[in-house]
Amino acid sequence: MRWGLLTLAVLAAGCGGSSSAKDFGEELFQDARLSESQFNSFSCSTCHADTATPEASRILSGYTLHNSAFRPSWWGGYETNLLDAVNFCYVNFMRGVSPLAPEDPKSRALYEYLVSISPDTEAPALPFTVVKDIGDIPRGNATRGAEVYRAACQTCHGETHSGKGRLTELASILPEVTDSYGSIFPGVPKQLVVIEKVRHGQFFGVGGSMPLYSREALSDEDLGALLAFLGL
Ligand code: HEC
Numbered sequence: 225m226r227w228g229l230l231t232l233a234v235l236a237a238g239c240g241g242s243s244s245a246k247d248f249g250e251e252l253f254q255d256a257r258l259s260e261s262q263f264n265s266f267s268c269s270t271c272h273a274d275t276a277t278p279e280a281s282r283i284l285s286g287y288t289l290h291n292s293a294f295r296p297s298w299w300g301g302y303e304t305n306l307l308d309a310v311n312f313c314y315v316n317f318m319r320g321v322s323p324l325a326p327e328d329p330k331s332r333a334l335y336e337y338l339v340s341i342s343p344d345t346e347a348p349a350l351p352f353t354v355v356k357d358i359g360d361i362p363r364g365n366a367t368r369g370a371e372v373y374r375a376a377c378q379t380c381h382g383e384t385h386s387g388k389g390r391l392t393e394l395a396s397i398l399p400e401v402t403d404s405y406g407s408i409f410p411g412v413p414k415q416l417v418v419i420e421k422v423r424h425g426q427f428f429g430v431g432g433s434m435p436l437y438s439r440e441a442l443s444d445e446d447l448g449a450l451l452a453f454l455g456l
C-alpha cells in the first residue's frame with residue numbers, strides 16, 4: 225500500500241522537480257523491501273551511514289554514502305559507474321534477482337538521494353583493501369572485543385549465545401555456530417573460518433549474503449579483540 229503511494233510520488237516527480245524523487249530515494253535507502261527477495265532483511269542503511277560523520281558506536285562494513293555520488297570510482301577502483309557500485313550491493317548482499325536498471329524509477333530515486341547527500345562534487349575515491357590471504361591474527365583485549373561485537377556484528381546476529389534481537393534468522397548464533405566447523409571444514413581451525421567469513425563475506429567464495437569487511441572497515445587489531453571476546 226505505502227509502496228504503491230511512493231511509486232506514484234516518484235512518477236509525479238517526473239513532471240515536477242526532483243525533491244519527491246529524492247524523498248523516495250531516502251525511503252528506499254532505509255527499506256529492506258527495495259529487494260524483492262523474501263530472504264533479504266537488509267536495507268542500504270544496515271551497512272551504510274548517510275551522514276558526514278557516522279556514529280562512533282557502529283562499525284559498518286560500508287562507508288558512509290555522504291559525498292559518495294561524485295567519487296571518481298568506487299569499491300577501491302573496481303567500479304567506475306555509480307549504479308554498478310550500488311548494484312554490487314543490491315545483487316550480492318540484498319539478493320536482488322537482477323541488477324537495478326538505469327531507467328528504473330528506483331535507480332533514479334536512489335541517485336537523486338545520493339546526490340542530495342553529496343555536497344562535495346570533487347570528493348576523492350576511498351581506499352578499499354580486501355585481505356587476500358587469511359591467516360591467524362593475534363588475540364586482543366576481550367573487553368574491546370565486546371564493543372566491537374556490539375558495533376559490528378550485533379545488529380544482524382543479535383546477542384551472543386542467544387541471537388536475541390537479530391535482524392534475520394539466517395544470521396547464525398555466535399559463537400555456538402562454530403562448534404560444527406570441525407566436521408564442516410575438517411582440518412581448518414575454526415577461528416580461521418570466522419576470519420575468512422569476516423574478511424570475504426562468503427565462505428571460501430561459496431555463498432551467503434553477509435558483507436565483507438575491508439581493512440579500512442575493521443582493523444586486524446579489532447578483529448583479534450573480537451575473537452578473544454568470542455573465545456575463539
Ligand atoms: C550488507 C551490507 C551492504 C548493503 C545492504 C549495501 N551495501 Fe553498499 N557497500 C557495502 C560494502 C561492504 C561496500 C564496500 C565498502 C565501501 O566502498 O563502502 C559497499 C560499497 C558501496 C558503494 C561504493 C562506495 C565507495 O565509495 O566505494 C556504494 C555507492 C554503495 N555501496 C551503495 C549502496 C546502496 C545504495 C545500497 C542499497 C541499495 C547498498 N549499498 C547496500 C555493503 C553494503
Ligand code: HEC
Nearest residue numbers: 270376377380394395396401418421422431432433434435
Ligand atoms: C549486515 C548483516 C551482518 C553483519 C553486520 C554481520 N553478519 Fe555475519 N552473517 C550474516 C548473515 C545473514 C549470515 C548467514 C548468511 C551468510 O553466510 O552469509 C552470516 C553468517 C556469519 C557467519 C557464518 C555462520 C555459519 O552459519 O556458519 C559468521 C562466522 C559470521 N556471520 C560472523 C560475523 C561477525 C564476526 C560479524 C561482525 C564482525 C558479522 N558476522 C557481521 C549477516 C551479518
